[in-house]
Amino acid sequence: MGTTSLPLHVCHVKKTDVIINRLHIFLHGIALLSLFYYRATTLAHIIRTRESPFVPYLLVFISELLLSFLWLLHRPSKWRPVTRTAYPERLPEDEKLPAIDIFVCTTDPSREPSLGVMNTVISAMALDYPPDKLAVYLSDDGGAPVTLRAMQEAWKFARVWIPFCRRYQVKNRCPDAYFSSPESADVEFVDDKKIMERKYEEFKESLEKTLEIIGTSTSKDHPPIVEVINDGNDSSQKGMPLLVYVAREKRPSYPHHFKAGAINALLRVSAMISNAPYFMVLDCDHYCNDPSSARQAMCFYFDPELSPKLAWVQFPQHFHNMSDHDLYDGNLHYYWREWEGLDGLRGPTITGCNFYMKREAFYGTDTLPKDPDDYQLKKFFGSSDEFIKSTNKNYKPKVSRDVGKAGARYNTVVEDSMTSLILHCKGWISVWVDPKRPCFLGTCPTNLNDMLVQQSRWAFGLLQMTLSKFSPLLYGPLRMSIFQTMCYGALTLDPLYVVPFYGLGIIPQICLLHGVPLYPKVTDPFFFVFAFIFISAQLKHVQEVVSYGDPLRTALYDLRVWMMKSGACYLYANLNAVLDQFGMKEASFSLTSKVYDEEETKRHQKGIYDFQSSPQIMAPLCSLYLVNVASFVIGTARAFQSHEGINEMFAQAVIPLFGIIVNYHLLEGMFLRKDRARISPSITTLSVVISGTILFFGSLIVLF
């Protein structure tokens, strides 16, 4: 490119946020230091004089320390948030674009209906990119005959659909979404659209018929199946990308490593067939909502300054089934807000799908010796001579280091975070692109149970990482910047929130009940410190939500999600991670359902919580709520009998009151709602019993 050419992409630093965030870090940080000073000196005084119980005091202090530590770990992600814009129209001509392999993963046709999966496949085939440079691979981890058949049908439909999209410059190339979008409502090519609509109906019917005949059976014991779907008819191949079905070999006794295993199988198969220097990963429900994503990604790979270090371009997961009331943080903004900050450092982590990756980076061949012999190559890549040849053709191994394994990492169920950590540690960078029109749209959980199950899997996987030799705070410091290390630390240590959550959700309450003060009196100058920290934390959260463009109520929903996550998911994730360490728990992958449920969707749209879930998940949350109600009512009634009581216990009464108000939805679910999705009476009864037990035995704590 000449010197006069316009940039392919620009990076905007979010200046206002930078100023607010840094100022907040400074002020909040000072307040925390004062809090520690107060706690430490008071604790020393209590231990010396024994004038009040020191165990609850110590536990509250520990909770606050941990909370502050996690707060600190999250700060780098607020340091320099940025956003990016790509200008695909400035890319060089099509001949110069590199090839891309697209990997779509699916597992279970009963939880992931074929029609949805095929819509994703078709939308990927229809990307705005030279078709001879595109190959779409579907990994079917279920080895389901229905999926293979559906692909053959999808191919037939795509053959008419793709030319239609090109001719009329259709923006939304996922057929199902297109026909129900405003884009298709008012078009000039009415006749052609009608024909296309009819063909789509036929395609749908053919899938239904197939489903009726062969059902959704899957297999965990079968040889590998690789089938190129493109038919032999040459004239129909023109302008069509390659389409390949892959069901890797599965044997019951052999660990298959879930999605990471699927991606690695796809890497190997695609290396033999198309071997594109870049690949993109899609979950089966994340269809392409904007066909320009590949070109947008190339804007970064074509930047000579960025490209040599750039491993992946990550687009966020956005969702088509969002509600105005994002009760379950379904849109994952909690994460994306921080991802803008990661992008301002050395890049976001991989978030599982919607990323364009440089194959070379993913192979991690930099850990191979300089001139590897056959033995070393086989140790690294596995025994396939063909696969090794494919890696030689395009890539020469560079630096020599110890021997590794190519591809996605297996040590955890969050293959994405683990793999990103290792790539970032090797010096690769990544970028985060979140254009106004989302490039990909998926299906998010629309009930509490699904959300908590998903979050539990993530938390468990992140803890597996923490407990592995890749624990970010130990593995990172010598390999990455301290800020980047802290970001990974924050990500993987989030499940530790369970400790301060229960610590501050039970101990001050029990002490309130017994009139044991743990916080400074209202008249004490340190009261101001505590009040400041509490208010500053809440306001900062509200500011972040609003500045990200979400409505105010999202701040409340977020807070609830954080509490429900901490109280349920993190609790079990920690237990399971410990069991896993002792080999007492087999890792599993609980798929998120992508099945449409009308009643559930209605509730989600109206902003009504769907509490239908197991007692294991609901009981801890409800019990804690009841503990707070009981101690608040009894405790304040007692304290408010005297002026000194109010002075002493005021701060401590605010805590349960805050919890009670924020989690009003639990109260409603337990006692006020009568519908099917309320908290079941049996869980409520169980929670009453548990909360009574907690209050009874917990009260022993004030004796020490």
Ligand SMILES: O=c1ccn([C@@H]2O[C@H](COP(=O)(O)OP(=O)(O)O[C@H]3O[C@H](CO)[C@@H](O)[C@H](O)[C@H]3O)[C@@H](O)[C@H]2O)c(=O)[nH]1
């Ligand atoms: O053994 C398995 C299990 C899952 N999958 C696929 O992995 C994808 C993600 O599974 P899903 O049930 O949708 O999980 P989510 O929690 O919604 O996925 C998020 O979290 C995962 C990590 O836990 C990431 O891999 C995903 O990209 C990210 O969207 C789906 O396409 C599955 O078909 C497989 O291919 N093989």
Ligand SMILES: [Mn+2]
């Ligand atoms: Mn998903």
